[in-house]
Each structure stands twice: as C-alpha cells, then as structure tokens.
Amino acid sequence: MSWTVLVLSGVLEAVWATALGRSEGFTRPAPTAVFAVALVLSMAGLAFAMRELPVGTSYAVWVGIGAVLTVVYAMATGTESVSLLKVLFLAMIVGGVVGLKVAH
Template sequence: MNTNADDCGARSPAGAKVAGTASLFKKESKMAWCLLFLAGLFECGWAIGLKYTDGFTRPMPTVLTVISMVISIVLLGLAVKTLPIGTAYAVWTGIGTVGTVLLGIWLLGDPVTVARLGCIALIIAGIVGLKLTV
C-alpha cells in the first residue's frame, strides 16, 4: 500500500498517477475550511438574529435571520463534500457557539465571567484541535 502523501489515489483510466492531484485536494480542503468558517459566521448571524425577530413577529429581522439560516446550512453542506461530517459539524457549531456568546456580550450585554471566557477558550482549543487532525 502506497502511503506517499503526494499520491491521493487519483489515477487515470490506464492506472497512471494523475499529475497535480495532491495540490488539487489541498486547494479543495482549504476552500472547504473557508466555506465552513463562513457557515459558522452565518450561524452566529441567525442565532443573534433570533433575538431581534421578537418571536418572528418583526418582518425584516425575521427575513434576514431565515436568509442567514439558509446560507449557513448551504455552506456547511458544501464544506462536508470534502471534510469529514463529524469534524465539520463540530467546528461549525463551535464557531457558532463562540461567535454567538461573544456577540451576545458585545451587542446584548450578556454577562462576562472568567468561567464563560474559560469555556470559550476550551471550545476554541477544540476547534483548533479538530482542524489539526484532518
């Protein structure tokens, strides 16, 4: 079994290694991580947006929140075409959690405590750890 990192298993119909496949997979992976990060940001947007919809009774915040939900899910769906689903989902929810807590502190006056900041740091460490294992 060939474990060469440059050989991603892509072969021509004749069995010859296809040139540049490792580079292509790296680019796809980077793009998937960018899409996942954006999906996480849109998750923050819709989570905070829920507060402004006032129970979905305010039309404009409701529309913007629903649009953010759809964009977030679509970007996540695109990212999992390349990334493992468990890792992608955990990172997506982690970004959403950290971002929503920080935006809640900044925009909504949510309390800031050492315990909350410590928990945010643990989530960030988990996100980084998952990224490094893929």
C-alpha cells in the same frame, strides 16, 4: 476551500442565531428576513463543506464557531454577562475547533 466555506458558515450560524432572538417570535420583519437568509446560506455552506470534510468534524466546527461568536456578540452588546469562567470555557471551545482542524 472547504475549510474557508465552513468557517464562513459558522459565522453565519451566529448571525442567524442572533437574528432569531431579535425577531421576537418572527414578529419583526427585518430580523426575520436576516434569520432566513443567514440560515439558508449557513446550511448551504455546511453542506458544501461536508462534501470534502468528515460530517462529525464539519458539524463540530460549525457549531463551535457559531456558539462562540453568538455568546461573544451577546457579551459585547451587554445582553450576556461576562465572567472569567465563561471566557475560559469559550476559549476551550475555540481550542477544540482549532484542534479538529489540526487533526484533520
């Protein structure tokens, strides 16, 4: 259960990071609201997962999932350029996250 919550919290990290960028300094109400809700839920899920999982593993997985999904979304929407090197490095982050799960 903790791993499932942790992965969902990582997804929510990507949501709040993207919403933060779209909020234009908290001047746009809808993205600001999405940011706030996703941030609270993401942090609550991370805290829940840390009750059973090591802090370092939990945080690394949470950040890794959030970072990769944020960049992939930006690439898919055209706000971030796509290159073979970027895709390779993102795959390395995914590999690290999977490795932490396997090692646990």
